[in-house]
Amino acid sequence: MYRVFIVDDEPLIRLAIQQIVPWAEEDCAVIGEAANGQEVWERICTKQDIDLLILDIHMPKMDGITLLTCLKEADLKRKPVCIVLSAFSDYEYVRHAFLLGAVDYIVKSDLSPEHVIPVLRKTVELLQDREHDAQIDDEAASLKANNLLREYLLHKQPNHQTIDMTSLLASRLQGTGANQQLVFVVLVDRTRDMVEAEKDVSQHKYEYLYTTISQVLQRENIPYELVPFNLYEYVVLFFFENANSYLYLRNRVAELFIYLRSNIKNYLDCSVSIGVSDICMDWKEWRLRYAQSRQLAEMRFYEGPGRTFYYDLNRPQIATEPDMPNPWDLTQLLPYIEHGDERWEAAFYQGLEILELEKRTLGKTLRFYQHLLRELGALLVVKELDWRHLLEGDKLPYELVEQFDFKKDLHDWLIDTVHKAVVLLHTKQSERSLSLVDKAKRYIENHFRKPIALRQVSESVGVSESHLSKQFAKETGMNFVEFVTKLRIQEAKRLLEAGMKMYEVSIQIGYENPEHFSRVFKKNVGLSPQQYRESHHKKYH
Numbered sequence: 094m095y096r097v098f099i100v101d102d103e104p105l106i107r108l109a110i111q112q113i114v115p116w117a118e119e120d121c122a123v124i125g126e127a128a129n130g131q132e133v134w135e136r137i138c139t140k141q142d143i144d145l146l147i148l149d150i151h152m153p154k155m156d157g158i159t160l161l162t163c164l165k166e167a168d169l170k171r172k173p174v175c176i177v178l179s180a181f182s183d184y185e186y187v188r189h190a191f192l193l194g195a196v197d198y199i200v201k202s203d204l205s206p207e208h209v210i211p212v213l214r215k216t217v218e219l220l221q222d223r224e225h226d227a228q229i230d231d232e233a234a235s236l237k238a239n240n241l242l243r244e245y246l247l248h249k250q251p252n253h254q255t256i257d258m259t260s261l262l263a264s265r266l267q268g269t270g271a272n273q274q275l276v277f278v279v280l281v282d283r284t285r286d287m288v289e290a291e292k293d294v295s296q297h298k299y300e301y302l303y304t305t306i307s308q309v310l311q312r313e314n315i316p317y318e319l320v321p322f323n324l325y326e327y328v329v330l331f332f333f334e335n336a337n338s339y340l341y342l343r344n345r346v347a348e349l350f351i352y353l354r355s356n357i358k359n360y361l362d363c364s365v366s367i368g369v370s371d372i373c374m375d376w377k378e379w380r381l382r383y384a385q386s387r388q389l390a391e392m393r394f395y396e397g398p399g400r401t402f403y404y405d406l407n408r409p410q411i412a413t414e415p416d417m418p419n420p421w422d423l424t425q426l427l428p429y430i431e432h433g434d435e436r437w438e439a440a441f442y443q444g445l446e447i448l449e450l451e452k453r454t455l456g457k458t459l460r461f462y463q464h465l466l467r468e469l470g471a472l473l474v475v476k477e478l479d480w481r482h483l484l485e486g487d488k489l490p491y492e493l494v495e496q497f498d499f500k501k502d503l504h505d506w507l508i509d510t511v512h513k514a515v516v517l518l519h520t521k522q523s524e525r526s527l528s529l530v531d532k533a534k535r536y537i538e539n540h541f542r543k544p545i546a547l548r549q550v551s552e553s554v555g556v557s558e559s560h561l562s563k564q565f566a567k568e569t570g571m572n573f574v575e576f577v578t579k580l581r582i583q584e585a586k587r588l589l590e591a592g593m594k595m596y597e598v599s600i601q602i603g604y605e606n607p608e609h610f611s612r613v614f615k616k617n618v619g620l621s622p623q624q625y626r627e628s629h630h631k632k633y634h
Contacts, residue, residue, distance in 0.1 A: 147176050305360060
């Protein structure tokens, strides 16, 4: 609702304007009135809470033209839109008022709803357009600031943009007295099950995370910058006065994180890990503080989800670390795997046990897993195999390593992947190419009477879903669902012919919903289960 202020030295004129317009219907509210320009000018300078001024030209103390001149020259964040009140003899003054920024005028001798309301509606449309343009400008400015900060924190900003950073900082902190900065990183926690469950699901809920974090920060009444790096990472810069002690800051941000986590859990049903940097006094240190807080947040890999990691409490764990030798002796492990020596498992698990005890910078830890998978992939290539037999998608295993937020999930996946690779290496070539589909068909024939999915079958034969699906269709001329349906319909016919009831048949062949079974049966046979049983009975009895 737009806020209207009426300025005229004649009380009857002010009263008439208030009475003839149904303000609420026009999305407006009169918030005050004044008898001269001086009164409203003082209010504008202190509050800046007026959207629309209805302004007389001739008034004592400060007339309308002088007030419009002050408004035009003033550096105000939000200037009101002005409609001037005039008499027929005021044409030159009205023209002058338009030059100073007035948008319309109302003739005092014609203060009727038919005349005033159209002028008001036209002005409200201008306010709406201005509001829309301001929103676009604000969004553009915010986007520019976010891009500038993101590039700076990631060491991508050219040196000549230093002046932009200084200007940005000055505009954000003007009048706040804040000269201490704290950087923290918010990472969305995703377990392996969550990642797999969301493969084909829209990520829209994470898009609301930015809004949720913003709302929590705004209630703290602390200057801040919120920079979204991607759907799962957000960087916040907090600005404090140096009069605040570190203990005070710690307690305040700790309360903030509790509230933030509660909101994210309640509204988005997920958890976050947070890394909090040391305090700095200069924006040139933000890169270091970002790297510090990012490294702290990544400690979730070892400690688990939903935690906050403070620099002063975790400093020893993120200090400079000596180089660590590879936990796997690949000169021993790979020959064991290649030749089918059962000692490969002991050597493999020994390396995992070493990594279980380590808490290093995440990048240094992940490279050990990646190196193992690269070497194992090279062994597959030598044997005329590749990872496509085992994994979905286009990414190679050593690329997938970085998608895991937690060590336990990575180890579970790695164990599964290495075991599949070993099985593939020691399966005879003839068995791999010729009996893969036969194995799948045999598994389906033994399990189609219960709910069954392609994933179960692919795991039973040791290949990826996509590889099995292509090979299965190539050799049988049917896809997985068609083959399962064919087996179930054949079995359903046999059971119906034996006199079994429809709902019993449905359960016996893996359909939990009898109505769904009936639809599938009719689609494939052309008759409902009841009709089929009756026709069979007539034919043979």
